[in-house]
Amino acid sequence: MAGLAAQAGVKLRPHAKTHKSPVSAHLQLARGAVGQCTQKVAEAEVLAWGGVPDILVSNEVVSPRKLARLGALTRIARIAVCADHPDGVAAIEAAAEAAGTRLSVLVVIDVGTGRCGVAPGEAAEALARRIAASRHLAFGGLQAYRGRAQHRRSPEERAAAIAEAAQAAGRTVEGLRRAGLDCPIVGGAGTGTFALEAVSGVFTELQVGSYAFMDADYARNDPPPPFRQALFVLATVMSVPRDGAAVVDAGHKALPTDSGMRLVWGRDGIRYEGPSDEHGRLVLEPGAARPKLGERLRLVPGHCDPTVDRYGWYVGIRNGRAECLWPVAARGTMA
């Protein structure tokens, strides 16, 4: 990803909501990333405490207590945060003033996701002017993430969605320029569409996360992103109750179920289905080798971000040997 971003002449700011680990962040920085994104203030704290120098909370933070924590964090890292409402800007401003610091604020524009964000164009410009006019704030640019486009299966659907997003963001950048406001960052993109944002001429930063690990859902895109599956959950076959059936000890708690069923890595003809809290039923197609009682199987998570967030540690494996243990240091940072 670092190479692809450099080739396209855009910056890379990987998203730590995926890996939740200062170790991963430093590996990405060493390969040329300009910083990290987080979704939560607590994630930003964990990264800053772990020595990450440049962090964008790519999400609206509105609670005064959380903003006070962000203000304090500017002592040890460069911090930016997002807003999509004048009241949010006022709350950030109050926190920055109280902390005696200046916070960089990006305006979230809704480029088709239909979730958060102000409308592109005039509404965004008004909010940007409000930010730029504050003594305690700096206008950091635009956050223009088109989330749902990441998982559209066909290249045409993804291209159309990102073209629309780039057009809306570009129009807003132009308007801001006419008003005398530069956009240091126009951020967005994800593992499903980053190549489109990279060549759009509008986006300056790719804020991708999942590429580092991949998952079963991204692998279903056509074509799949050019990254190998690196994240697995190790499960044990705990029951072989009948011919053609086996049960592993990994269910809802071990793997999220929001992006379809999990795959069994390297074992053709075995489907994981019917998860319950602590169990996963494996269905064997005719001729598939039946797993043995006690056998360990690698499951490919349907969705990498919520999977990582359930575990305390990564076990790094190379050539079949455990080579490192990295803490998922920002696990469970909900706020």
Added chain:
Amino acid sequence: MAGLAAQAGVKLRPHAKTHKSPVSAHLQLARGAVGQCTQKVAEAEVLAWGGVPDILVSNEVVSPRKLARLGALTRIARIAVCADHPDGVAAIEAAAEAAGTRLSVLVVIDVGTGRCGVAPGEAAEALARRIAASRHLAFGGLQAYRGRAQHRRSPEERAAAIAEAAQAAGRTVEGLRRAGLDCPIVGGAGTGTFALEAVSGVFTELQVGSYAFMDADYARNDPPPPFRQALFVLATVMSVPRDGAAVVDAGHKALPTDSGMRLVWGRDGIRYEGPSDEHGRLVLEPGAARPKLGERLRLVPGHCDPTVDRYGWYVGIRNGRAECLWPVAARGTMA
């Protein structure tokens, strides 16, 4: 639940896979529970270290390393575990012998769940005899959980399923008795069906978990179990982008999505839908009061067990005041 079990003359052994907390376990023991169930060895360790004296791992454990940990745990607590295969029994036997202890083993019978377990009747009897014949094991009884029946919506469906389960378990108990083997425990039941197992004349223990907290899914049963909702996830309104819309900062990572969408507590006309990793979209029905930016809302989890497992702490609230902080001590115990 303690009162209902006592009234029916059955024991109560609540399931710690729900609460994952020695504090909750001790509260249940103080109200008459005979012990606790767990699904994982690591959960049993956390409970035993926290002073819980009687623990049934109501699940098949087949890994020698996990069984060695269970063997060690018999020094500080009474431990039982489950099996559904002669190889599993042999592994438990080896661990008990190595630890110089005797492990109690229950036979899991498949009473209609179609997941783990041996068939009721002869297959179960053969496995029970294998256990009883070992110098290192004690036959602990039958585990006869009919999981899927818990969430059948109509009372007739639930009654039919549990009648079938009780019949299968009862037939197996009879066969064992003829073979000279008593069943100290016939365990099963869940929050959706416990009243049926309680009066079945077959089950000796109710191994219920969710009743302590309740969730949106159990509340959809007809009639709902007679327990109040006690578990909430506090979310903040982080964006109010359009009329009729609001977004909270709790998505896939904050709440499981396996049992349907979450409810917003005490706020009529607000539906939570469209979760993404970190966001939840609220849809307001006409006339519903729109939440304010920064407002805190209580979300009712769809499924309590996987929700609890995502958090480090319970915050106990009484009359609007935070009264205690309890660690979710066995959070993330996947093995």
